Amino acid sequence: MTILSAAVLLFLVMDPFGNIIFFVTALKNVEKRRRQKVIIRELLIALVVLLAFLFSGQYLLSTLGISGPALTVAGGTVLFLIAVKMTFPKSGDLTADLTAGEPFIVPLAVPYVAGPSALASVLLIMNREPSRWPEWLAAVVGAWFVCGLILLSSGLLSRILGDRVLTAIERLMGMVLVAIAIQMLMTGISQFVSGVPAAGPATM
Numbered sequence: 001m002t003i004l005s006a007a008v009l010l011f012l013v014m015d016p017f018g019n020i021i022f023f024v025t026a027l028k029n030v031e032k033r034r035r036q037k038v039i040i041r042e043l044l045i046a047l048v049v050l051l052a053f054l055f056s057g058q059y060l061l062s063t064l065g066i067s068g069p070a071l072t073v074a075g076g077t078v079l080f081l082i083a084v085k086m087t088f089p090k091s092g093d094l095t096a097d098l099t100a101g102e103p104f105i106v107p108l109a110v111p112y113v114a115g116p117s118a119l120a121s122v123l124l125i126m127n128r129e130p131s132r133w134p135e136w137l138a139a140v141v142g143a144w145f146v147c148g149l150i151l152l153s154s155g156l157l158s159r160i161l162g163d164r165v166l167t168a169i170e171r172l173m174g175m176v177l178v179a180i181a182i183q184m185l186m187t188g189i190s191q192f193v194s195g196v197p198a199a200g201p202a203t204m
Contacts, residue, residue, distance in 0.1 A: 003135045003142075006125050010143035012177050013079060013117040016150040018086055018170035021163065022112055023154040026103050036152060038102060043148045045105055046113035050122055050140055057123040058130055068127055072188030075124040079181035082117040086174030113147065124184070 027035045061071060125136050150157065158166070 001125065001128065003139045006136060006139035007143045009125075009180060010118060010121055010140060011146060012173050012180070013082060013115070013121050014113055014143060014147045015082075015086060015170065015173060016147040017157075017166055017173065019112045019151060020154040020158050020166055023108065023151055024158050026108055030102050034102070035155070039108070039152055039154070040148075042103070042105070042108035043113060043144070043151065045109035047141070047144050049110060049114040050118065050144065051137075053119045053122045054126055054136060054140055055133070058126055061123065061127060067192075069188045069192040071124055071127050072184055072191060074188075075120040076181045076184030076188060078117050078120045079177060079184060082115070083174045083177035083181050086177065087171050088174075113144075113151075 023039065027038060030038055122136075122140060125139070126133065161169075
């Protein structure tokens with residue numbers, strides 16, 4: 001996996017276009033002059049969570065004795081479920097997480113940006129080649145930065161593109177993610193059949 005492919009994967013699972021409408025809805029009760037500050041704060045919190053999983057996930061996997069193939073299959077399964085949800089969205093799936101007043105950590109940072117699929121992807125990427133951690137760090141930050149730019153413009157993009165276009169983009173991203181998830185499942189099963197050893201302590 002290259003830096004670009006890792007960044008694209010993370011960008012897809014973060015689903016910034018699909019999250020635009022949820023950011024707009026979550027911030028509707030927040031004063032307009034504070035909305036950008038809130039988004040930046042939540043994006044920074046999400047980045048901290050992603051980096052925490054990037055650098056500590058290996059030790060957690062080693063402690064729990066989770067093998068590489070198991071993580072690959074689990075990651076592929078989570079991605080597949082998220083991809084199906086993106087391709088066939090249901091109204092109100094995520095709006096139930098909204099709280100009154102100004103959102104803090106939940107639901108904007110977690111799970112909208114640093115959701116289960118993004119965290120699983122980060123663990124999977126690092127587990128494959130821990131020695132390439134500087135590249136994975138660049139991929140995480142790059143994907144997060146592009147998503148951040150899109151979400152900071154969520155109000156403007158929502159008005160310009162409209163719900164139909166945003167839904168179409170999200171479904172297209174979901175279809176691409178389905179293919180990636182299936183490939184991950186096939187890779188994990190293939191590794192298991194081939195007898196890939198369990199994950200050991202991380203080396204960085």
